[in-house]
Amino acid sequence: MRQLLKITACFTLIVSIGCTSNAPIEEEKKINFNLGVMHFLKKAEAEDSEEIMIITDEKMLKAELKKAIEELRQPSIMDISMLKLSEQPDLDIKNLYFELLSENPDLKYAYDLTSNFEDRYLNCQLDFMPYKTNNYPESFTGIPITSLQALIETASAHLGEEPTAIQILNPTLSPDQMNYALQQAGGGYINCILNKDATQIIYQPPIGFTIEESLAALQEADMLADAIIAQLIVDNMTDLEKAEILYSYVTENVKYDGRYNTDFQNMPYESQTALGALKDGTAICGGYAHAVKLLLEKAGIPCLNVTGTWFNGHHMWNIIYLDQEWLWCDATADRGNTRLYGLHHFGLHELDADQYHWDANKISSLLVEK
Numbered sequence: 001m002r003q004l005l006k007i008t009a010c011f012t013l014i015v016s017i018g019c020t021s022n023a024p025i026e027e028e029k030k031i032n033f034n035l036g037v038m039h040f041l042k043k044a045e046a047e048d049s050e051e052i053m054i055i056t057d058e059k060m061l062k063a064e065l066k067k068a069i070e071e072l073r074q075p076s077i078m079d080i081s082m083l084k085l086s087e088q089p090d091l092d093i094k095n096l097y098f099e100l101l102s103e104n105p106d107l108k109y110a111y112d113l114t115s116n117f118e119d120r121y122l123n124c125q126l127d128f129m130p131y132k133t134n135n136y137p138e139s140f141t142g143i144p145i146t147s148l149q150a151l152i153e154t155a156s157a158h159l160g161e162e163p164t165a166i167q168i169l170n171p172t173l174s175p176d177q178m179n180y181a182l183q184q185a186g187g188g189y190i191n192c193i194l195n196k197d198a199t200q201i202i203y204q205p206p207i208g209f210t211i212e213e214s215l216a217a218l219q220e221a222d223m224l225a226d227a228i229i230a231q232l233i234v235d236n237m238t239d240l241e242k243a244e245i246l247y248s249y250v251t252e253n254v255k256y257d258g259r260y261n262t263d264f265q266n267m268p269y270e271s272q273t274a275l276g277a278l279k280d281g282t283a284i285c286g287g288y289a290h291a292v293k294l295l296l297e298k299a300g301i302p303c304l305n306v307t308g309t310w311f312n313g314h315h316m317w318n319i320i321y322l323d324q325e326w327l328w329c330d331a332t333a334d335r336g337n338t339r340l341y342g343l344h345h346f347g348l349h350e351l352d353a354d355q356y357h358w359d360a361n362k363i364s365s366l367l368v369e370k
Contacts, residue, residue, distance in 0.1 A: 052121075054079045061093075062100050065124065069100075069110040072133055074126060081120035090115045093124065108175040111196050129175070129198040131168035142167035142199060148181040148366055155185035155192040155201050159218070161211050163200040180362045184304055187221065188273040188290050189214040206269060217275050224278040225294045239301055240322055240347075244339060246295040247346055250288060251334045253281055260284045288331040289316040296320055304366055308358025315356075319363065322347065326367050 053076040055061045061078065068075040085092045093115040101108050112127040130136045142165035145151050151166070158164040168178075175198060182192040182201065190211070191204040205214040232245050254277045259267035270276035270287070277283040277291035289305045296303040302321035309315055310333070317330040330345040337343050 052077050052079055054082070055122075056082050058083070058096060062096055065097060065100055065113075065126075066104065066107070068124075069107045069126065072128060075124045078122045078124075079120055080122045089117060089122075093122065105176045106174045109198070111175075111198075127197070129168075131173075131198055132171050134171070136167060136199075140167065140199070141165065144169050146170050148173065148177060151178055151201075152181050152184045155182055155203075158201070159186065159190050159192075159203055159215060161203070163195065163202045165200055166198075168198060177362070177365050181366060183307075184293075184366070187218045187294065188286055189217050189275075208269070217270070217273070221273065221275040221278060221294060225274070225291075225298050228278065228295060229298050233299055239299075242299045243296055243301050243320060243322055244343070244346065246299060247292055247329060247331060247334075248337075248339045248343060250277060250291050250295070250331045251337050251343065254278075254283050254288060254291065254331075254335065255281060256332065256335055257282045257284050257287075285310075285314075285316045285332040288335070289318050292318050292320075292329065292331050304363070306358055306363055308356060310356055317345075317356075319367070320347075325349075 053064060055064070055078045061080070061083065064075050064078065080089075094113060097113040101110075109129040109132040110126045111129055114125045114127075116123045116125070128135070130140075143154050145154060145166050145168045147170065151168075154164060154166060175194060178198070179193055182194070185192045186203070189206065189209070191206075192201055193204070194200070195202050203211065205211050228246070228249060232249060233242055237245075257267055257271040257276070260271070267284075268276065268280075270280060271283050272286040272290075273283075274287065274290040274294045277287040278294075283291065293303045293305055296318075304319050305316055306319055307314075307316050310317070310330075315332070317328070317332065319326050319328055321327075328345070328348040328351050330351075334343050334345040
């Protein structure tokens with residue numbers, strides 16, 4: 001680089017000396033010559049600059065993308081002449097980006113990547129969710145979201161056809177945390193998820209249902225739950241008594257829908273929801289859990305659904321907040337049991353680790369807010 005500077009200086013000096021006694025034409029030649037040298041020098045400086053990163057393998061490229069995402073910046077321009085790519089290099093780079101997000105799900109706030117190639121250079125452009133960069137458009141308006149609980153409450157209050165605009169004000173939240181939290185809304189009838197840049201909550205009904213049908217089913221389940229609450233709950237009950245009597249209502253009155261194992265195609269969707277449990281008295285684990293959650297929340301007791309496995313099969317159960325602590329409940333495992341003869345899966349401090357498996361980190365992110 002220093003040699004280039006010396007050469008340029010020499011050329012400039014020679015031309016300047018040669019033009020001192022000539023007409024304006026010679027001066028123009030001098031200017032054109034210097035502009036050419038400056039263009040060459042600028043290109044050489046770009047290639048020699050630290051901003052150009054020479055990439056020798058895919059691992060190095062992924063490392064730069066990861067660092068750029070973590071630092072909320074655009075990746076360096078990269079010289080990929082040593083990298084072996086297919087005839088579709090843009091697809092190769094996109095696949096590396098997807099691999100990176102799969103390995104580091106907390107980085108999903110970089111929700112898209114585009115690649116531009118010029119000769120041996122690669123220039124990647126990342127799109128960041130604006131809550132992470134605090135880069136919302138000036139004209140943007142949305143419901144302010146400061147916590148996962150606020151996100152759940154907002155989704156539950158706005159279920160419908162139209163997306164709900166939100167402005168997330170807590171940059172520590174991760175996209176996976178938020179989408180997991182949104183599973184607590186919708187009662188099994190409406191799937192609530194973030195849009196691609198996390199500026200909206202969007203609502204999706206199950207296959208074969210419309211939003212209107214889903215909302216009607218949720219309303220019917222609400223009415224059934226209200227009637228059960230009115231029948232069983234009295235003013236002087238403690239939260240523990242309320243939780244126990246409502247939980248035992250489900251274990252005593254809901255039968256497991258065996259069609260899940262023998263005739264799944266003919267099992268009604270309602271069996272996966274509180275409506276199947278409270279209206280038909282028939283449900284699988286999802287219906288038991290949704291029914292417990294609906295009843296306890298109406299009684300003022302915080303309750304969450306938990307998904308995982310039980311004896312290696314897909315399963316859903318609950319965790320409830322009583323006496324300043326979170327306790328486990330599994331109405332499916334307790335089905336047929338009563339308060340009189342004992343509830344074996346109610347209010348547990350621990351679950352059998354040989355039987356139950358779940359993502360503890362995801363559920364913990366919802367528990368810390370109490």
